Amino acid sequence: MSGRHFLQIPGPTNVPDSVLRAMSAATIDHRGPEFAQLGKHVLAALKPVFGTTNPVVIYPASGTGAWEAALVNTLSPGDRVLCFETGHFATLWQEMATSLGLAVDFVPGDWRHGVNPEVVAEKLANDTGHTIKAVCVVHNETSTGVTSRIADIRAAVDSEGHPALLLVDTISSLGSIDYRHDEWGVDVTVAGSQKGLMLPPGLSFNAISDKALEAARTAKLARSFWDWQPMLAANERGVFPYTPATNLLYGLKEALRLLDKEGLPDVFARHARHAKATRAAVNAWGLEVLCADEREHSGSLTAVLVPEEVDADKVRAIVLDRYDMSLGAGLGKLAGRIFRIGHLGDFNDLTLAGTLAGVQMGLTLAGVPIDPSGITVALEHLQVAP
Numbered sequence: 001m002s003g004r005h006f007l008q009i010p011g012p013t014n015v016p017d018s019v020l021r022a023m024s025a026a027t028i029d030h031r032g033p034e035f036a037q038l039g040k041h042v043l044a045a046l047k048p049v050f051g052t053t054n055p056v057v058i059y060p061a062s063g064t065g066a067w068e069a070a071l072v073n074t075l076s077p078g079d080r081v082l083c084f085e086t087g088h089f090a091t092l093w094q095e096m097a098t099s100l101g102l103a104v105d106f107v108p109g110d111w112r113h114g115v116n117p118e119v120v121a122e123k124l125a126n127d128t129g130h131t132i133k134a135v136c137v138v139h140n141e142t143s144t145g146v147t148s149r150i151a152d153i154r155a156a157v158d159s160e161g162h163p164a165l166l167l168v169d170t171i172s173s174l175g176s177i178d179y180r181h182d183e184w185g186v187d188v189t190v191a192g193s194q195k196g197l198m199l200p201p202g203l204s205f206n207a208i209s210d211k212a213l214e215a216a217r218t219a220k221l222a223r224s225f226w227d228w229q230p231m232l233a234a235n236e237r238g239v240f241p242y243t244p245a246t247n248l249l250y251g252l253k254e255a256l257r258l259l260d261k262e263g264l265p266d267v268f269a270r271h272a273r274h275a276k277a278t279r280a281a282v283n284a285w286g287l288e289v290l291c292a293d294e295r296e297h298s299g300s301l302t303a304v305l306v307p308e309e310v311d312a313d314k315v316r317a318i319v320l321d322r323y324d325m326s327l328g329a330g331l332g333k334l335a336g337r338i339f340r341i342g343h344l345g346d347f348n349d350l351t352l353a354g355t356l357a358g359v360q361m362g363l364t365l366a367g368v369p370i371d372p373s374g375i376t377v378a379l380e381h382l383q384v385a386p
């Protein structure tokens with residue numbers, strides 16, 4: 001097909017041309033002086049994106065690796081951790097915690113709401129012996145388009161005076177939705193390269209609080225590749241304990257430059273604006289946004305419920321076949337019930353207009369009864385200057 005493919009899944013996202021070009025440079029000696037300069041640069045430039053002045057470590061791994069790193073560096077076999085069933089990714093993270101030998105308290109959820117801060121407070125209030133060692137929260141649940149309120153969750157932990165660590169997955173929110181590692185008192189922030197950071201898959205991150213560093217001294221889960229200590233020691237000199245993903249780091253340097261140039265507040269406002277226009281289109285079509293709480297709508301993606309008799313995967317197949325656009329599938333419990341529109345990363349008003357036009361035409365071709373005013377309503381939103 002001619003023209004560009006529309007990669008409108010909520011990650012991996014479209015990679016800007018300048019990032020692709022940056023990565024095409026020759027690979028260099030990862031123990032040489034030129035590399036150390038690059039390493040120091042990206043390790044420092046990452047910090048403001050996390051909202052931290054503390055260390056951020058970079059793994060040559062997908063986000064799943066950084067989940068594991070957060071757990072094995074801070075916890076010991078049999079430790080209790082509190083997790084919440086916000087959707088597919090929260091479910092996978094708690095399965096990992098269980099398989100690593102942690103005792104998971106998994107609070108059930110309906111996949112339409114984020115973590116309820118009141119339930120956090122209640123669970124911690126009941127834990128008078130402080131046996132819960134960590135609270136794990138997925139900030140933006142990519143399977144549902146629901147964003148949990150981390151500042152309120154932090155306040156809930158503090159209100160109980162509970163010492164549990166707060167571990168937060170920002171894989172699909174970092175660089176798209178307002179996030180503040182230090183201000184919100186997060187202990188480990190987990191992130192990945194292929195969503196809001198506009199890079200290909202292959203890098204993941206842990207931002208680490210002082211309290212998490214302290215916990216790592218006594219944490220007894222087995223760890224080697226993921227161990228923060230050798231990583232932090234090598235990072236002091238801008239290098240890594242094993243071969244880093246050199247060319248992805250070239251890309252990271254450029255992606256961080258792009259985010260800095262636009263300015264994070266403007267980046268967040270852009271995502272929120274596109275998310276709002278998308279929801280307006282969905283409502284005008286007469287369809288339902290999966291997220292059930294006004295305060296928790298995701299800026300990164302919108303999950304759309306289809307009528308009971310419709311197979312959402314059929315709609316996605318038509319959109320791919322006719323318009324060369326990939327939309328996100330329903331995951332786990334939501335397979336066939338929803339499709340997900342990614343509006344994060346390297347994205348502008350006309351990318352959204354094209355995306356929504358493709359969705360509307362695909363829905364019509366699939367025989368889904370919709371009101372065709374959706375696209376017009378979205379364009380009206382986009383005509384208003386940001």
Ligand SMILES: *Cc1c(COP(=O)(O)O)cnc(C)c1O
Pocket residue numbers: 011062063064065089138140141142169170171172192201
């Ligand atoms: C994508 C995603 C993951 C999984 O990351 P991988 O890079 O596929 O390992 C985990 N959590 C969230 C919230 C995600 O969006």
